[in-house]
Amino acid sequence: MKTARVAYGGAIHSATPHEDGLKLGDGRVVGEDAVVWLPPFEVGTIIALGLNYADHVKELSKELTVTAKDEPLVFLKGPGSLVGHNAQSRRPKDATFMHYECELAVVIGKPAKAVKAADAMPHVAGYTVCNDYAIRDYLENWYRPNLRVKNRDTCTVLGPWFVDAADVPDPHALQLRTLVNGEVTQRGSTADMINDIPALIEYLSSFMTLLPGDVILTGTPDGVVNVNEGDEVVCEIEGIGALRNTIVGDAVFGR
Structure with a gap:
C-alpha cells in the first residue's frame, strides 16, 4: 500500500x-x-549513510581516505533539512557544485536495540525515496560530511509515497535513476550497496536504539552531477515512486 x-x-x-x-x-x-x-510519515531521527555504493566510492576516489575496513560512514540530519515532493531546494549563490543523491530510505517500524542482521528486517515498516542534496564546496576532511554539506534547510527531499515493507519483496533488487530536466543522469541498483539494510540495522542498533519513524538513508550510486537554479530533478526507485523537486536561488528564501 x-x-x-x-x-x-x-x-x-x-x-x-x-x-x-x-x-x-x-x-x-x-x-x-x-x-x-509533506514527508510521507512522521519522521524521527534522520540517519544518513555516505559512500555506501562501491561505484560512488570509485567516482570520488581522488577525494577519499576511506578503506574497505572502515565502519559505515554515518551522520545525522535535523528536521529543518526536510521537504516533500514538488518542493524547492535552495542553491546558495556561492555554490559551484551542488548535486543530488537518489537514495532508498528505510523507515523503522518498531524499536531496534542490539538487533542481529538475521533478525533485522521485521523492524522495517516500509520505504520511501530520498533526494539528499550535497554542496561539495563545503566539504572538509576528505568527504567526511559536515553540517554545511549535508544538514542544509530544504536539501533533504522525502516522498512522495510511504510503501509498506510487505509490498517490497526484495529491497535489495530495486533500480534507481535520477533525471535532470528530463535527462537520465544517474542509474544504479540497491543490489550494489556495500552495507545492506540488515547490516546497517545491526550496526546502528549496536550503539543506539532505533525507534518507529526513524529513517535510514542508504546512500547513492555514482552519476552525481551539478544542478543549477531552475533545474527540475526527479529521483525514481522501482516500485517506490518518483520524487520531484526544483532548484531555486537565495532570493526565493529571502537570503
Whole structure:
C-alpha cells in the first residue's frame, strides 16, 4: 500500500493514489497539484549513510581516505533539512557544485536495540525515496560530511509515497535513476550497496536504539552531477515512486 501526507485546506491529511489525483483520508478526491506534499510519515531521527555504493566510492576516489575496513560512514540530519515532493531546494549563490543523491530510505517500524542482521528486517515498516542534496564546496576532511554539506534547510527531499515493507519483496533488487530536466543522469541498483539494510540495522542498533519513524538513508550510486537554479530533478526507485523537486536561488528564501 502507498500512502502520503499532504497539507490541504488548512489541515494535514493522509492520502492514497487515485485515478484523478489523491484520495484524502476523509474521502475527498483532489488534484496532486492542489496540495502541499509533506514527508510521507512522521519522521524521527534522520540517519544518513555516505559512500555506501562501491561505484560512488570509485567516482570520488581522488577525494577519499576511506578503506574497505572502515565502519559505515554515518551522520545525522535535523528536521529543518526536510521537504516533500514538488518542493524547492535552495542553491546558495556561492555554490559551484551542488548535486543530488537518489537514495532508498528505510523507515523503522518498531524499536531496534542490539538487533542481529538475521533478525533485522521485521523492524522495517516500509520505504520511501530520498533526494539528499550535497554542496561539495563545503566539504572538509576528505568527504567526511559536515553540517554545511549535508544538514542544509530544504536539501533533504522525502516522498512522495510511504510503501509498506510487505509490498517490497526484495529491497535489495530495486533500480534507481535520477533525471535532470528530463535527462537520465544517474542509474544504479540497491543490489550494489556495500552495507545492506540488515547490516546497517545491526550496526546502528549496536550503539543506539532505533525507534518507529526513524529513517535510514542508504546512500547513492555514482552519476552525481551539478544542478543549477531552475533545474527540475526527479529521483525514481522501482516500485517506490518518483520524487520531484526544483532548484531555486537565495532570493526565493529571502537570503
